[in-house]
Amino acid sequence: MSFKTIVAIVQSEQDAERVLDGAIALASRFGAHIIGVHAEALPMPYTSATGFPDTEFMQVSADLNKERSAKLRTLFQKKLQPSGLSFEWRAEETFSGDSALSSLASVRAADIVVAAQREAGSDTNADIGSLVYDAGRPVFVVPHAGPVAASFRHIMLAWNGSREAARAAFDALPFMIEAEKVEIFVVDPDEDSDDEGLAGVGIAAALTRHGVKASVATRQTKGGTVEDAVQNRLIETGADMIVIGAYSHSWLHRLLYGGVTRTVLRSSPVTAFLSR
CATH class of the missing domain: 3.40.50.620 (HUPs)
Structure with missing residues (x-):
């Protein structure tokens, strides 16, 4: 591609x-x-x-x-x-x-x-x-500041098992295949669920078959927000690109609570790749 x-x-x-x-x-x-x-x-x-x-x-x-x-x-x-x-x-x-x-x-x-x-x-x-x-x-x-690049060393895929996240993951394959590592980051996974799709295991395996060096990391918000968890993880890992499926929640949810998409568009410290 x-x-x-x-x-x-x-x-x-x-x-x-x-x-x-x-x-x-x-x-x-x-x-x-x-x-x-x-x-x-x-x-x-x-x-x-x-x-x-x-x-x-x-x-x-x-x-x-x-x-x-x-x-x-x-x-x-x-x-x-x-x-x-x-x-x-x-x-x-x-x-x-x-x-x-x-x-x-x-x-x-x-x-x-x-x-x-x-x-x-x-x-x-x-x-x-x-x-x-x-x-x-x-x-x-x-982003506002920082280097402008066309290839990326460490990519973070924000994963929630949605159609939009799947679209973004495969749209971003040209960047992921060449990255040194790709982290599938899952916030608040259901620990009692057997659904590998929601847990990020399935998408990690699929990307690996394309030659992507993929791993999975999870985080519980514990009263915080998904937006903060994503932003903090970007800083912790030093990722230089975030891949996100945009607007995967309903318009009412976005109106009342904002959302990761809006936060990324306004304040992501790194290049963002968004698909819907």
């Missing part, structure tokens, strides 16, 4: 460098084509104090949008041209102006998506959570 078409979500200057570094690293490794996607919001109609459309304001907004899009296209081309990779740029105008939400047509014809981790307090973040939920393709999320 390989990744031959990569979509890079370029929302703003703040995230463009790291997203493109990640996309270039992956494309160089797999010989892939990169599609850069950026969206600007359509100028909204405003009225003047007299009740007539403020065409001057709308024109200024449109000009600013074009200028910003052109600046990002130039940055994209400047980063890609020396790489020797094939690439293309797609700029759009949409009601939301969100490059992640506007990229779905491109994403669904790609092998993998590269996006930036959500930055707290920024008003220029793309909606990566909705992208992960709707894309149908794996999303490679580059």
Whole structure:
């Protein structure tokens, strides 16, 4: 399995460098084509104090949008041209102006998506959570800080026996096969259950048949949260990638309790690979 078409979500200057570094690293490794996607919001109609459309304001907004899009296209081309990779740029105008939400047509014809981790307090973040939920393709999320890599030494698979976790595990095989070790991490396993799928034994055996150096580790939350258990395990083991099946709980559970997916998208200290 390989990744031959990569979509890079370029929302703003703040995230463009790291997203493109990640996309270039992956494309160089797999010989892939990169599609850069950026969206600007359509100028909204405003009225003047007299009740007539403020065409001057709308024109200024449109000009600013074009200028910003052109600046990002130039940055994209400047980063890609020396790489020797094939690439293309797609700029759009949409009601939301969100490059992640506007990229779905491109994403669904790609092998993998590269996006930036959500930055707290920024008003220029793309909606990566909705992208992960709707894309149908794996999303490679580059963290705020730390090295941008295309191969990983120690990968942690967050496992709960769900359909989403299974999808993520096999989507991430190209990375897992080359890793020095892959830990299947299970939080709050049912110690009285004979279900090897939930305990991580079955997925460990399946991955091992692919040549993955897999092991299983478990942790009881003991009143804590699954999110904290996952984050703490990442730090303890020094893993440099987390693989997770996204949104495996119901929308009501996520609304009331949050979830591992949201925590990973906002604060994972390492590269995250998410599938659903």
